[in-house]
Amino acid sequence: MRLNNLKPGSRKPAKRRGRGHSAGQGKTCGRGVKGQHARSGGYHKVGFEGGQMPIQRRVPKFGFISRMARGRAELRLHELAIPGESVVDIDVLKQAGLVPVAAKRVKVIASGTLEKAVTVKGLAVTPGARKAIEAAGGKIEA
Numbered sequence: 001m002r003l004n005n006l007k008p009g010s011r012k013p014a015k016r017r018g019r020g021h022s023a024g025q026g027k028t029c030g031r032g033v034k035g036q037h038a039r040s041g042g043y044h045k046v047g048f049e050g051g052q053m054p055i056q057r058r059v060p061k062f063g064f065i066s067r068m069a070r071g072r073a074e075l076r077l078h079e080l081a082i083p084g085e086s087v088v089d090i091d092v093l094k095q096a097g098l099v100p101v102a103a104k105r106v107k108v109i110a111s112g113t114l115e116k117a118v119t120v121k122g123l124a125v126t127p128g129a130r131k132a133i134e135a136a137g138g139k140i141e142a
Contacts, residue, residue: 078112
């Protein structure tokens with residue numbers, strides 16, 4: 001919008017409050033009846049809840065750590081090629097330091113490439129990772 005595009009009526013006239021009932025904003029001027037907001041100078045701080053402890057003070061001030069995430073880990077395709085290992089299971093991954101010791105479940109995701117044929121045993125595998133493992137000559141056992 002430019003100044004030369006402006007036409008009469010582009011700027012709405014202000015509401016004339018307190019000029020009688022028929023004007024639509026008479027008597028209470030759209031402020032309702034009584035209360036802090038109806039008064040002149042009546043205001044409260046942002047977040048004030050009438051004396052109740054405000055939500056920003058009720059909620060604890062520390063982050064969320066999922067207890068489920070502690071026992072789970074993700075593994076990329078290229079990390080499956082562990083030297084000297086043809087069968088990869090959760091114990092082999094823990095010894096190699098690829099997953100945390102606390103991990104109970106590991107999921108192989110399709111990220112990276114796999115050239116070595118490996119047998120994946122007891123790990124969850126995404127559909128894309130399954131294709132890549134089988135294309136490299138490997139297999140997946142439950």
